Amino acid sequence: MSWNQRDLPNGFDPIAAGPDLVWANEDRILAGWGVLHRIDVSTGAHRAADALAQLAEVVAPGAWKAFFSFTFDRDRTGSVLIVPEMIVEGDGVHRRLIHHQDVDALPDVAPEFEVDRPRYAGSSLPDLLWLDAVAEAISVIRGGSAEKIVLARDLAVWSEKPFDTRRLVRRLRTRFPECFTYLVDGLVGSFPELIARRTGSKVESIAVAGSAPRSDDPQQDRELGEDLLNSEKDIHEHLLAADSVAAVLELLCSDLDRSHRSLLQLDNIHHLQTSFSGTLREPVHLLELADKIHPSAAVGGTPTDVALAEIIRLEKMDRARYAGPVGWFDEDGDGEAAIALRCAQISGARARLFAGTGIVSGSLPEDELEETRVKLQAMMGALEY
Amino acid sequence: MTTDPPFSLYPEETIDLDEMAQLTGASPVLIEALIRQELLVPVEGEVDGLPLFDPSDAESVRAGLALLESGLPLGELLQIAKEANESLRQLADHAVEAFNRFVRDGVEADTPDRNEVGRRLDAAYSEMLPAASRLVGGHFARLLIQGARERLDSRDTDPNLP
Numbered sequence: 001m002s003w004n005q006r007d008l009p010n011g012f013d014p015i016a017a018g019p020d021l022v023w024a025n026e027d028r029i030l031a032g033w034g035v036l037h038r039i040d041v042s043t044g045a046h047r048a049a050d051a052l053a054q055l056a057e058v059v060a061p062g063a064w065k066a067f068f069s070f071t072f073d074r075d076r077t078g079s080v081l082i083v084p085e086m087i088v089e090g091d092g093v094h095r096r097l098i099h100h101q102d103v104d105a106l107p108d109v110a111p112e113f114e115v116d117r118p119r120y121a122g123s124s125l126p127d128l129l130w131l132d133a134v135a136e137a138i139s140v141i142r143g144g145s146a147e148k149i150v151l152a153r154d155l156a157v158w159s160e161k162p163f164d165t166r167r168l169v170r171r172l173r174t175r176f177p178e179c180f181t182y183l184v185d186g187l188v189g190s191f192p193e194l195i196a197r198r199t200g201s202k203v204e205s206i207a208v209a210g211s212a213p214r215s216d217d218p219q220q221d222r223e224l225g226e227d228l229l230n231s232e233k234d235i236h237e238h239l240l241a242a243d244s245v246a247a248v249l250e251l252l253c254s255d256l257d258r259s260h261r262s263l264l265q266l267d268n269i270h271h272l273q274t275s276f277s278g279t280l281r282e283p284v285h286l287l288e289l290a291d292k293i294h295p296s297a298a299v300g301g302t303p304t305d306v307a308l309a310e311i312i313r314l315e316k317m318d319r320a321r322y323a324g325p326v327g328w329f330d331e332d333g334d335g336e337a338a339i340a341l342r343c344a345q346i347s348g349a350r351a352r353l354f355a356g357t358g359i360v361s362g363s364l365p366e367d368e369l370e371e372t373r374v375k376l377q378a379m380m381g382a383l384e385y
Numbered sequence: 386m387t388t389d390p391p392f393s394l395y396p397e398e399t400i401d402l403d404e405m406a407q408l409t410g411a412s413p414v415l416i417e418a419l420i421r422q423e424l425l426v427p428v429e430g431e432v433d434g435l436p437l438f439d440p441s442d443a444e445s446v447r448a449g450l451a452l453l454e455s456g457l458p459l460g461e462l463l464q465i466a467k468e469a470n471e472s473l474r475q476l477a478d479h480a481v482e483a484f485n486r487f488v489r490d491g492v493e494a495d496t497p498d499r500n501e502v503g504r505r506l507d508a509a510y511s512e513m514l515p516a517a518s519r520l521v522g523g524h525f526a527r528l529l530i531q532g533a534r535e536r537l538d539s540r541d542t543d544p545n546l547p
Contacts, residue, residue, distance in 0.1 A: 117547065119547075120458075123458075126453075126458070126459075127453075127458045127459030127460050128412075128415065128453055128459050131412075131414055131415060131418065131459060132412055132414050132415075135414040364418070364421060365414055365418055366418035366421065366422060366463060369459065369460050369463070370460060370463065370464070372460070373460035373461070373464070
């Protein structure tokens with residue numbers, strides 16, 4: 001079995017052909033069709049290694065790429081790893097088709113189909129009870145058991161017609177060009193937080209935590225950004241997330257550079273970010289790297305075990321693959337992984353949207369509720385026809 | 386629709402946070418959030434560092450809960466309430482200014498007797514506050530009905546509108 005490659009016309013739009021798998025940011029686009037191999041990943045602490053071992057048994061050497069999306073909770077099923085039959089990859093302009101020898105027809109551009117607006121269908125935990133959950137988390141933190149607990153909530157939406165993931169991917173890429181836009185097994189989203197990028201022995205990571213809304217008024221928007229940069233509460237929340245990433249990378253890297261904290265401005269929200277780059281002491285596969293860093297304090301909390309227990313107790317919902325690692329890798333173990341945040345799980349004409357927020361001692365329940373409402377609006381906006 | 390506010394400037398009785406929670410069914414967490422958002426205004430004074438309320442405010446809290454029980458998410462209600470609060474505060478400031486300039490000044494021009502001034506201003510307040518509340522509340526209700534009707538009519542031409 002072998003893999004073949006050929007160039008495609010510059011500017012070829014793979015999204016128009018309705019891919020089943022997507023990974024895209026400003027520098028790269030990967031789109032996949034068909035399923036050559038699908039691994040339903042096991043649970044537990046070694047799920048990444050187990051998945052790679054299973055993959056090695058079935059995949060032949062070649063220029064293949066694998067897409068993955070793991071559950072937030074290691075003990076829950078639902079993680080997937082998929083090697084598509086065909087991939088289009090490229091940078092801003094150039095496009096290359098990589099296909100398994102048995103498949104050599106690029107999918108036709110699928111016609112756009114009629115869609116309907118997303119319609120509200122409720123949440124696993126009503127807002128009112130989620131507010132109480134946040135207050136309880138604050139109480140736990142002020143009691144000294146934890147420093148940070150990330151609580152998320154979901155929003156179920158339905159439509160009279162199936163959601164069009166192509167449209168969604170296109171909208172997210174347009175609205176959030178600086179983010180990683182992904183589509184894996186129906187989970188679609190766009191977020192700037194890079195858990196890890198591995199290129200040979202080089203590893204990079206970006207920690208994103210701490211948020212503030214944006215304003216259409218430039219002066220007010222500048223002030224909101226400056227307030228965030230100086231907000232003790234958000235700086236505290238961010239440092240916990242960045243330090244949790246640093247703690248893992250310092251063990252794996254012979255050298256590690258950490259940037260100063262800076263403002264990341266997305267279309268509808270400000271974030272705080274810290275970047276890392278280092279050199280791995282020993283080879284570590286991208287998938288294992290991502291799962292070692294997961295869950296960072298940006299999606300779990302500090303200390304991790306206490307935060308995870310409180311999440312289970314207070315959220316009253318299954319996060320499934322929300323806030324888990326999502327990304328791609330190649331035969332050499334290089335690749336990229338982001339955190340599946342600002343996303344929706346699409347299933348035909350139904351979707352489940354997610355948003356979360358980091359609770360620290362200075363949090364106010366109503367502010368955290370508002371933060372999640374703003375985040376959910378990003379996905380609702382993308383789903384609007 | 387009744388829009389007479391039972392509020393008084395100096396309520397004879399007050400209730401504390403726990404009593405407000407029991408009277409309304411709202412959690413103390415929600416009540417505290419409403420205070421911070423300035424959507425529920427405690428009266429002057431406190432007991433053991435906790436706020437006190439006019440018992441008549443319980444009706445407003447129950448009204449908010451009724452909206453939630455009908456399906457409106459809390460996050461949306463808080464956002465709408467915040468917008469309403471910002472608009473109504475400006476309106477209230479303007480109304481108070483108008484009262485001072487045109488009613489109080491007029492009464493004070495009419496008589497030097499401070500007791501008579503006080504009695505007449507109390508009487509004016511007792512008439513004007515419920516009248517203003519009826520005007521604002523009634524107008525808002527009318528705008529809601531008009532807006533809903535226009536949206537229903539628009540759906541005849543565009544069924545995809547919410």
